[in-house]
Amino acid sequence: MPEELADFPALEHIAGSLQDRFGEAIAETSFEKRELAVKVRTADLLAVLEFLRSGLGFNALNDMIGLDHPPRAEETGKRFSILYQLYKFPGGLRVRVVIDVDEGEPVPSVTSIYRSADWAEREIFDMFGIRFSGHPGLRRIYLPDDFEGHPLRKDFPLGG
């Protein structure tokens, strides 16, 4: 039995507020497994996150997830995605903000909005090679500085 967004007024309200505020900038809203995901343009990322934090009370960045889909690169030219998993204390509402990024395309750093993004962005840089503009100290976090390649790209072999 697929659940509808309409059954969850709190999440529906968030989706609605975002739509009202940003309109065209919200490329796509999906609701699956009780999780709300909003796709935005990279250029609007900071504005959307700032609104979510100060306007809607999403005060914690839970996690940042990088994705690599090489097949999609041919279709849209946007090879990577970055998922921002936001969290609201108290209450535990979650929303996922998604952006699509192309190789070499810089992404604005969200460390000014969520301090916990510091290491998470370094991790994504390390693993996918996505650069964040405005990050206070972007460098590899797990791998040694002289490591070549970015392991979580699909074309990177497991054995290195």
Place this chain on the structure above:
Amino acid sequence: MAFKEIELNMGPQHPSTHGVLRLKLSVDNEVVLAIEPVIGYLHRGMEKLWESLTYRQIVPLTDRLDYLAAVSNNLAYVLAVEKLMGLEVPPRARYIRVILAELQRLASHLAWVGFMANDIGAMTVLLYSFEDREDILDIFEAYVGARLTVHGVRIGGVPFDLDEQVIGMIRRVLDETPKKVADIEKLLNDNRIWLHRTRGVGVISAADALGLGLTGPALRATGVAWDIRRDLPYSSYEDFEFDVPVRPGGDVYDRYLVRMEEIRQSLRIVRQALGRLRPGEHRVKVPRVLKIPAGEVFHTIEAPKGELGFYIRSNGTDKPERVKMKSPSFINLQSLERMSKGYLFSDVVGILGSLDIVLGEIDK
């Protein structure tokens, strides 16, 4: 000797970095001016490896993330997979999972208090707490055959039913642990040196803690009553009655008190779960080759160290396209700098200890 500032390098091999963490410190006469953790010395490429394994093969590898709380890792991953599949597990399986997870929390917290006290110099506590922890590991050994990397939760339920022998062992632990915990507290709670080393050390405010994404006991010690078991229940936690211990101070001592109280609450939950265990299936049949239709899911649980989550993206095959772990220690370690600036070098050891980090889940 007119030096002002010394650059100190703690680790990657140092007695109190809890594994292979490296801290770049700059100290002025033992006062910490700056501190920068360098991680990755245990980066095993788990997330890359998972992309080449089937959903089931991943479960035992999650044991090796937070190796002090293997069951919690299993549970978080398995719950995420089950959510992705839309699979419901039978109540008995859910209860057994709760029992195992709470015993694991107990073991993890006991190990923590030992390590923490050892960092401060009270090594006897470490020996006591490890002896108490052995009783819990015995339960795991009797149940699945492994002590540390338990692999005690499987997709679709739990591997075995709890038999009388294991239940008897659990009941014995339930009866004996409060006494043993009281012994440890007797060594520490009224000890002036312990109080001096922990009270008012490593203070962090609730606002800072939230901003840095701190979770788990470290967050609850700043006065934020947030426990996923209570607030977003999973695996039937809503059936049990337990308190969420909260302390206002945000210092090392409060983190200690919160964890000690959580030990008691875990015992309470295990006792209730044992009492309400009804006969039934302990697992549902899951196809041998597990193919999950395309989709994505993010699920978090309350692990001993904080909020532990898994993001899983499936693509219709028997292997996930991407599994990302949200590790509590990774986030908690990030706040070390905020907590320890301005304190003494000796305090860094205590503050690091109080965060309860495990490098396995930081470095993945």
Place this chain on the structure above:
Amino acid sequence: MTDGTERQPFILTRADHLITWAQKNSLWPFGSGLACCAIEMIATAAARYDIARFGMELFRASPRQADLFIVAGTVTRKMAPSIRRLWEQMADPKWVVAMGNCAVSGGPFPTYSVVQGVDQVIPVDVHIAGCPPTPQGLLHGLMILQQKIAASHPTQEIFDPHARRTG
């Protein structure tokens, strides 16, 4: 053990016996833990298994004072240079035990960042399998190491520089 010991003077074999007796009974491990196996190593030192019975409870924090390097856990490529350096800092005679599958062969991690066996970095005396090995397993490995030490001939090094097992 065909190393020409039968040609050794009596006094030297007696000395060998005495030295190896001291060495095998006083193996001070280097307090180094890498991953999961480190927890089992600590459990071995704790009350239930008590490594102290063999005189091995003095985990030295400084490699200079240790005799035994228990590589307890996964050795990553980032950590390997440090492992090598720590081993070099240890004073001879020194022994290495690879504890657990990761240290033996890379274990379940055939990935880009894991060294596939610590013997690629430093020479290993005893391998202990398990993921992680139980404390009994570790103790058994250490007892095998004791046998190995008892069968060695430290005085030979005086006459034959090539007999040095490390260098």
Place this chain on the structure above:
Amino acid sequence: MTALTLLFDLVIPALKIAAIILYPLVMVIVMIWMERRVVAFIQGRLGPNRVGFQGVLQPVADAMKLFFKEDIIPRQADRLLFNLSPVLVMVSSLLAFAFIPLGGSFEIKGYAIDMWIAASPVGLLLVLGLSSIGVFGIVFGGWASNSKYPLMGALRSVVQILSYEIPLGLTVLTVVFFSRSMDLVAIVNHQKDARVWFGFLLPVSFIVFWISGIAETNRAPFDLPEAESELVAGYHTEYSGMKFAFFYIAEYAHMVLVSSLVVILFFGGWLPPFPNVKALAFLGGLPGFAWYLIKIMFFLYLYIWIRGTLPRYRFDALIKLVWKWLVPLALLNFVIVALAWYLL
């Protein structure tokens, strides 16, 4: 010169000197074994029990192994000081035993044999002085290693030992008030004549002395200079083999020395307890050396017990303890004792 006088004038003193060098070493071996077993029992373990009867040969095996270990001198180290410091630490703590009376004197064929080597009129000063020379060894060792952790350990050690010297000296003075001598033998004899041990007469002095003594020997809870969880191994991080063994032995010898001082200054040295109680007169039947051993064993045991129980002080608290509590307490104690002694 008869054979007998030769025996008593040359051979016996030579034997005594040999004995007084061996005595601390034997005590160190016993102490190391005792510590490892007792701490193990406190922690619910067994401790070393494989080598020799109940593991008594464990320290012997350790020492022998250390003897056959490679001796590493780091390339950046100051070779002279690096080599000198373990010797300094070891010699200073062993030398002090020359002035420690291990028992009373007894007579064989008209010749008095003393259970000490030198009974200097300023024996107390010499012992305290020699035992604090050891701190130079620690400083040299920490500095010469040319490494950060040893340096920090050495710095901590200097501040700690220098601070704790002050209450130590002040409490010793209160004893000298009563004994009117700095000769350790005379101090014991005075307690014999007074029929009361100074520990009961001057309890505050004893407590301050004991706490300062633990701090002087860098033992838990004052083991900051070698705090393992912070400074790896403190000032001896870079030392290996025999030189490390020297530090190790010196630390235990120092503990034996401090315990001996406590016993001599405050608990009547080799005197049997309860000389006033007729019913317990048989206690005097045991030789003085035995009583002395029993007493110092008690204090050595106390060292271990404290180590098994307490966490480690932080540096600021350690300094606060000495300057805000022990020094004022010792001063007050000194003034009160001086007044009492003057008025009575």
